[in-house]
Structures are given as C-alpha cells and as structure tokens.
Amino acid sequence: MSKAGAIAATSALHLLEQYREGTSFFWSSPQHTLLAQGERMRFPVSAVQQQVVSDSSGNKDHAHGNHVKGVHFVIEQVRQMIQEAQQTGLRKPIVVGAIPFDPSQSSAELLIPETVQWAEPPSHAANGSYERRPAAAGCEIEEAPGAETYQRSVNQVLRQMEQGELDKVVLSRTLRVVSDDLVDTHQLLRNLFRDNAHGYTFAVPMNKGTETKSNITTTYRNDDKVNHQGTRTFIGASPELLVTRKGTIIRANPLAGSAARSDDPGEDRRRAEALLASAKDRHEHAVVIDAVAAALRPLCKQLIVPAEPSLIQTSTMWHLSTEIHGELLDRDISSLEVAFALHPTPAICGTPVLMAREAIGSQEPFDRGLFTGMVGWCDSEGDGEWAVTIRCAEVEGNELRLFAGAGIVAGSTPEAELAETSAKFRTMLLAMGLDSTVSHLKEE
Numbered sequence: 001m002s003k004a005g006a007i008a009a010t011s012a013l014h015l016l017e018q019y020r021e022g023t024s025f026f027w028s029s030p031q032h033t034l035l036a037q038g039e040r041m042r043f044p045v046s047a048v049q050q051q052v053v054s055d056s057s058g059n060k061d062h063a064h065g066n067h068v069k070g071v072h073f074v075i076e077q078v079r080q081m082i083q084e085a086q087q088t089g090l091r092k093p094i095v096v097g098a099i100p101f102d103p104s105q106s107s108a109e110l111l112i113p114e115t116v117q118w119a120e121p122p123s124h125a126a127n128g129s130y131e132r133r134p135a136a137a138g139c140e141i142e143e144a145p146g147a148e149t150y151q152r153s154v155n156q157v158l159r160q161m162e163q164g165e166l167d168k169v170v171l172s173r174t175l176r177v178v179s180d181d182l183v184d185t186h187q188l189l190r191n192l193f194r195d196n197a198h199g200y201t202f203a204v205p206m207n208k209g210t211e212t213k214s215n216i217t218t219t220y221r222n223d224d225k226v227n228h229q230g231t232r233t234f235i236g237a238s239p240e241l242l243v244t245r246k247g248t249i250i251r252a253n254p255l256a257g258s259a260a261r262s263d264d265p266g267e268d269r270r271r272a273e274a275l276l277a278s279a280k281d282r283h284e285h286a287v288v289i290d291a292v293a294a295a296l297r298p299l300c301k302q303l304i305v306p307a308e309p310s311l312i313q314t315s316t317m318w319h320l321s322t323e324i325h326g327e328l329l330d331r332d333i334s335s336l337e338v339a340f341a342l343h344p345t346p347a348i349c350g351t352p353v354l355m356a357r358e359a360i361g362s363q364e365p366f367d368r369g370l371f372t373g374m375v376g377w378c379d380s381e382g383d384g385e386w387a388v389t390i391r392c393a394e395v396e397g398n399e400l401r402l403f404a405g406a407g408i409v410a411g412s413t414p415e416a417e418l419a420e421t422s423a424k425f426r427t428m429l430l431a432m433g434l435d436s437t438v439s440h441l442k443e444e
C-alpha cells in the first residue's frame with residue numbers, strides 16, 4: 001500500500017491476530033484496517049490539567065473557555081509530536097488513539113507508534129469465519145446510575161426544555177461489569193470485529209497514569225514485561241463516523257434517532273419504518289445535521305447535505321443516518337482539526353451546546369472520559385479517520401465499564417430513553433458473551 005511507515009500490507013484478520021493487549025492500537029473501518037504497535041511518543045498525561053485552570057465555580061463561560069483551551073492544547077501537542085517524530089527520521093508519522101469528550105477534563109490517549117501495518121477493510125465473509133467465544137465469565141453487573149436515577153434525570157431535562165431554549169441533551173449511563181477472571185481483551189476485540197463488519201472497531205492502549213516530566217514522553221516498552229493485569233484498554237465498535245479526510249475531500253456520517261433491533265424480522269422492519277417516520281426522531285436527527293453542516297460550511301468549497309435521512313443498522317440498533325460530503329477550501333486543515341470543528345456534535349452532547357454540556361455535567365454522576373469523544377488516526381499530511389467513541393467500554397483486569405447514551409428532545413419519555421441505553425449496551429454485552437445473562441436489558 002502507499003502509506004508511508006507501513007510494513008507490508010496483509011489481511012485484516014492477520015492484523016487482528018497480531019494484536020497485543022497493552023501495546024497495540026487496532027482500528028478497522030470500511031476503508032482500512034490498521035494495527036499500530038509500540039510507542040515511540042505518547043501524548044502527555046498530566047499536562048492538560050496543568051494547562052487548563054480548573055473551574056470550581058461551575059461558570060458556563062469559564063467551562064467553555066477551558067474546553068477551547070483543552071482542544072487547542074491537543075491540536076498543538078499533536079502537531080509537536082508529528083514534528084518531533086519527523087526530526088527523528090520518521091518520514092510520514094501517524095498519530096493514533098482516542099480523545100476525550102472534554103479534553104480539558106481528561107487526557108487524550110494518543111501516540112506515535114513504532115510500527116504501522118495497514119490492510120484492506122475486513123470482508124464480511126472473512127469475519128464470519130470467526131467463532132464468537134465468551135470474553136468474560138461469571139459476571140456481576142451494576143448499573144450506574146440506576147434505572148430510576150436515570151429516568152429522573154431525563155424528566156429534569158425535559159422540564160428544563162419546556163421552560164427554556166434547551167433543545168436537545170444526550171444523557172448517558174454506565175454499567176460496571178466484574179468478571180470472575182481477567183477479561184480476555186483480544187477475544188473481545190475479535191467478537192466486536194466479527195459482529196460489526198460495517199462499523200469502526202477499535203482498541204486503544206491507555207496510559208497507566210505514569211508521571212510525565214517533559215511535555216512529550218518518549219517510552220520504549222519491553223513487550224515481555226507487559227502484564228495483562230496492569231493494562232487498561234478502551235475498546236468498542238462505533239457505527240458513527242465523525243469525519244474522514246483524504247486530501248481535500250471530507251465525509252461525515254452523523255447518526256441520531258435510534259430504535260432497538262428485534263429478532264423477529266417483521267417486528268424488526270416495523271421498528272425501522274416507525275423510526276424513519278417518527279417526527280420526534282426526525283427532529284432529533286435534524287438538530288445534529290444542521291449543527292454539523294453549519295460547522296463544516298465555513299471550511300468547505302462545496303458541501304453536499306442530503307435533505308432526508310436514511311436508515312442504517314448495526315447488529316443491535318437501527319439509526320437515522322445522513323452522509324455528508326465536502327471539499328475543503330484549504331488542504332492545510334488536518335482531519336483532526338476538522339474533527340474538532342465538529343466536536344461535540346449534538347449527536348452526543350446536545351444543543352445549544354453550552355447549555356447541553358452544563359446539563360450533562362449536572363445530571364451524569366460520572367466522568368465520560370473517552371466516551372463520546374473520538375477515536376482514529378491522523379497522518380503528517382493531515383489525512384485521517386475519526387469515529388465517535390460510542391458502543392464502547394474501558395477494560396482493566398477483571399472489570400469493564402460500559403457506556404451508553406440517548407438523545408433527549410421534547411417528546412422523549414424516560415422509559416423509552418432508558419430502554420434505548422439498554423439496547424445500546426448490547427453491542428458490548430454480546431461481544432463479551434453476556435447478552436443472555438442480562439436479558440432484562442434487551443428492549444422488547
């Protein structure tokens with residue numbers, strides 16, 4: 001393949017088998033499969049918090065100021081990492097990893113790897129050759145927040161919507177899963193890859209929180225010393241493309257408006273048709289498309305936005321989808337900069353964005369971290385692919401933390417939004433082999 005820094009091209013399944021927990025970054029999209037190994041440079045862990053003055057006042061403008069600083073910090077650090085890597089002799093460095101929902105609160109998990117291998121996108125047929133084996137066993141599951149608390153939050157947000165200008169807020173919740181044994185992260189990745197051939201499957205090695213003295217840490221790890229118990233991995237299979245850039249051509253594919261799949265084909269089709277016809281879901285979707293188009297328009301010579309959404313399906317969900325194509329005015333805007341021009345879209349935050357972020361901060365009793373951020377890669381020419389980090393979990397030892405959210409608009413009901421989050425957890429639960437254990441989470 002033409003990608004610089006790449007070792008010989010190989011098959012997607014071959015790359016998947018070479019994945020090593022703790023030292024590999026794995027990515028598969030409808031365009032590419034990528035396995036990045038080792039760590040030449042890593043994004044600084046604690047420097048974000050040093051750069052951004054923490055805001056204890058809860059002031060919205062201050063929080064927004066911090067967010068903007070956090071974004072600039074990430075863009076600048078990535079630019080520096082690429083420059084430094086070029087100075088050390090890498091011809092076309094690539095940055096891979098994930099960026100949090102709020103870069104002023106949590107650290108990005110980005111790195112420049114030692115080696116990069118590319119392969120064609122996975123073929124559906126090849127994926128079918130995998131057997132789905134459980135990745136965790138004998139699990140205890142705890143909902144956080146619990147169902148009642150989540151529904152109360154939805155009601156509070158709905159009341160706020162009746163009173164003011166708040167139009168949409170995405171509220172999420174988590175599941176903490178504790179397994180009897182260490183989670184088999186590699187098997188989890190295989191299962192996700194098998195079940196989500198049309199999406200964006202990823203595994204990101206997370207920092208273990210080591211102190212950094214300089215802004216950019218240069219680490220050389222000895223693979224033999226990596227203990228699976230000591231690794232943290234951010235893993236998932238997102239159906240949602242934030243943006244890809246190749247040269248000046250960009251593509252975005254926001255999703256918003258969802259329905260759970262059904263095992264009964266007739267019922268499944270009815271749910272899809274009802275979703276496409278639902279005024280509430282159409283509005284929830286339109287809010288996202290308007291915001292994405294408004295953010296892209298100033299950057300583009302040409303932008304094509306279909307007037308009507310279409311339907312896409314994953315193995316667990318139906319979604320309203322709009323594929324947006326554009327041509328950038330300026331080739332110097334990297335895929336990461338375009339991604340940040342969009343982030344956070346109302347698909348995972350809400351609108352107006354500052355009010356939505358404030359509502360999320362006051363209603364969600366946990367830090368989103370990398371959830372509803374972005375995952376992907378960007379090379380030194382600015383080309384890249386970034387997906388929205390949803391249908392995902394953080395894995396450490398024998399524990400997983402799963403995340404799922406749902407968009408609240410006027411007309412939403414707490415019961416339906418709770419059921420939607422439960423249905424969205426199924427992508428990860430299925431991949432873990434736990435779907436039958438938690439059948440009450442399945443929306444009927």
Ligand SMILES: C=C(O[C@@H]1C=C(C(=O)O)C=C[C@H]1O)C(=O)O
Nearest residue numbers: 256257258347390404405406407
């Ligand atoms: C927030 C999530 O998904 C987002 C919310 C959607 C919705 O509210 O309909 C649909 C797709 C995603 O943009 C999630 O999966 O956790």
